[in-house]
Every structure is written in structure tokens, then in C-alpha cells.
Amino acid sequence: MYNPKSMKAEEFIDHQEVLDTLAYAAANKSNAALIGDILAKARERKGLTHREASVLLECDIPGKNEEIFALAKQIKEDFYGNRIVIFAPLYLSNYCVNGCVYCPYHAKNKHIPRKKLTQEEIAAEVAALQDMGHKRLAIEAGEDPVNNPIEYILESIKTIYGVKHKNGAIRRVNVNIAATTVENYKKLREAGIGTYVLFQETYHKESYEKLHPTGPKHDYAWHTEAMDRAMQGGIDDVGLGVLYGLELYRYEFAAQLMHAEHLEAAFGVGPHTISVPRVKHADDIDPAAFDNGIDDDTFAKIVACIRIAVPYTGMIISTRESKETRERVLGLGISQISGGSRTSVGGYCEPEPEDEKTEQFDVSDKRTLDEVVRWLMELGFIPSFCTACYREGRTGDRFMAFCKSGQILNFCHPNALMTLEEYLMDYASRKTRQPGEALIKAEIQKVPNEKIKARALQNLEDIKSGARDFRF
Secondary structure (H helix, E strand, C coil): CCCCCCHHHHHHCCCCHHHHHHHHHCCCCCCCCHHHHHHHHCCCCCCHHHHHHHHHHHHCCHHHHHHHHHHHHHHHHHHHHCCCCCCEEEECCCCCCCCCCCCCCCCCCCCCCCCEEEEEHHHHHHHHHHHHCCCCCEEEEEECCCCCCHHHHHHHHHHHHCEEEECCEEEEEEEECCCHHHHHHHHHCCCCCCCCCCCEEEECCCHHHCCCCCCHHHHHHHHHHHHHHHHHHCCEEEEEECCCCCCCCHHHHHHHHHHHHHHHHHHCCCCCCCCCCEEECCCECCHHHHCCCCCCHHHHHHHHHHHCCCCCCCECCCCCCCCCHHHHHHHHCCCCEEECCCCCEECCCCCCCCCCCCCCCCHHHHHHCHCCCHHHHHHCCCCCCHHHHHHHHCCHHHHHHHHHHHCEEEHHHHHHHHHHHHHHCCCCHHHHHHHHHHHHHHHHCCCHHHHHHHHHHHHHHHHHCCCCCCHH
């Protein structure tokens, strides 16, 4: 039944093909010759199939595993350089009609206060986020056709883009809402969203249906085929993700790569991003209820193998993970992180009272955005607030061609430095500003195109004089 070009979920995520892949990987985990051939192919920077990547994930040869991690690091640098894009989530509403057993927003949870932001509250939250220095948001909302209809989401997007506070402005709004219709995806596209993100949670159909016993999300096919409808609605930047810990990680890994292959086969555009969240504690939810949790070593290898298999994709890690875990995987493929995040409905303007907490999950990395920016620079990364590709129309197949050719370095590197300069001038502490200016001075010399370098140097001076929003 396996057919990556099929528009039916159970054919492009074929259960038997996943099982056959896992058996093949297990049988070849010590096959040095095969693993060497797969790594040789991976060095061509054109990606791997789900079967090839699964063999690398299963590999138990220490020397080959060292090669896997080294190659993942090099591929990330080749495609994305040393830039790390920064964003923040903004939760609009935790009203939800679904019964997801791993999420505190599930309809039967009577402990958590239900809350929905008004447009005025959204504007206040956005101003607070802008005062932190954020330029890119990911909006989140539970599925509730009465409380969170598409009209509410569209109005919220308009509000977010409309807030201009001091030197602040949100330049890209990514959207993480429930699977919907082609018509609604068209409306989101017209509203100017960046990436449409939807986590699959688990690709294992039987487990999926048990984990989502009630509500519209129970429909496996409707949920799994959502990215196809988003593409049909004109959204060509889509983001995949599974919630590691719900099902056996090898299954999820292979199936997620099959989903990426399907998007390439059916639309010519793979996923713009892949997220790698793990199940965390939350109200009315105990991760111990799921016995498929993965340790940090396995998690790091998953990140590395995804980077090798899908070299062009952006990879995201959130504040679900600790500073230590995030630091470990930054060099293995991650290209986007959240900073200074709140996973509650509201909370950026002022902390929620203890008896009114609406967090979706516990945040492990509780540092401020300024601390995260300084930490990234200390590690040798460029914190980037860039949104240029989206606003210059470099999305979908145009972005992929741009990224795969390596031209992304001529544009994204100076764009990152210019947005970092904005942050340093407008929001950074003195402790962060000094190493930031030194980093920019050193990194601008690495721009390969002399004309772009000269323009970028002039733009950096103009930013210091008060001008804003330059981009290539």
C-alpha cells in the first residue's frame, strides 16, 4: 500500500512499511559497510530515505555514531550557518473540545481555568513581547468551533500585525491550530501567516485513536492529511512534529520522515520545519502514564539523524527542554529556539496567579530572552530575529531552492546580524550588548559577497543611527 504520492494518510504513512523499515534497521544496525554507504550518500547533502535514516538511528557502532554526529553538525552549518532563529509562542485560548489524554486542555479537565484573550489583551501581550525584543510569534489555540472559530484566529492575526510599540513590530506570525478545511487555510494564507504548524502527536494509527478518544481530532486521516489541505490552500511553508514519548520513538522517526517524503513527492516542497518536542508534566497529566519516554542520548541522536535525512528543513526545540539539553542539540541540527516563553494563555504582561495557571506544559528553560541571546553568543551562535525570506516571498519551493543551493548564506547571515543589531540597540542589557557588538564586527567579515557586505555594513551604521528593518 505504501505510496508517497498518495493523498490518503494510510498510504503515505503505511503501517506495514514502517514495521518493515524498523525490521530492516534492526537487522543492519551493525552492518558497517551499509552504514558507510549511507553516510557517503548523506555527505552529498541531498538527504536520505526513511529506511536509510532509520539504519543510522539504530546504528550501534561507536565510530560510525561519531561520524553521524559530526556530519549532522557540518550539514547544519552548511545550510544554516551558525545562526539560531528566535521566536516565542503566544497562547490565545485554552478552550478545547478534544479529549487528548496527554494535554491539560482536554475537555474533561475541570482543574484548569479556561481563558480566551480578547483583542485588547492580545495587543497588550504583543506589546510586552515586543518590549522583550521578539519579532516572530507562533500563535496557539485549542480546538473549539464556538470559542475559537477561524474568524477569531484571523482577527487575532490582524491585531498582532497591527501592534507597533516603540521600535517593536511582529514581522512574522506562524500558526499552530487544529486541522481545518482548504477554505480556512486559504483565509490564513490571505491573512499573511508565515508557517502553518501542526504536530501529528503520533503516526501510529491505533495509538493515535486511543490517545484522542473524543472530539474532531479523533479522526486520524483528517488530522494527518491536514498539511495536504494547507498546501492546496496556498500555504507552502508547513511545519511537522511528533510528541516523542507517546509511542515508540523508532516508529515515529520513520513515519515522520515518510511524511516529509510525501510532501516532496506530492507538492515538490518538503516541510519548512520539523519540531522535536517530548512529553512533559502538565496539569492533570503525568508523563509516567506514557512508558515510551526517551533519554537524552537517544533524543540527541534523533535530532542528528533528522538533520542528516532532511538537510534543508528548519529544526525547532522549545523551552520544554532544559538549558543543558538545548545546548547539546544546538550543534546537531537545531536552527530555531523559543526564548522567554510562556505556555499559558496570557502571562507576558504580568505573571498569572498561582491558582489561575493555564500552562499547557511545564517550561524547563525559564531564562529571559536577554539571557538566552547572551548564552547563544557565548556558544558561538548568532541569535537571529530575521523574517526576511517570508516577507521577500522566499517561501515554499523558492525557499527550498534558495536553501539547497547554498545561496541562503549570502542573505541570511547579514540579515541575522542586522536584526541582532536592532535587538542590541533597542532591548539588550549592557552585559549582552558588548559581546553582541563584538560578534557582529567579527561575523560581518564572513559575508562572501563584497557588495552585500558593503551594504550590510552601511545598514548596521544606519541602525545605530535609529533606522530599522533592513533586509536582503
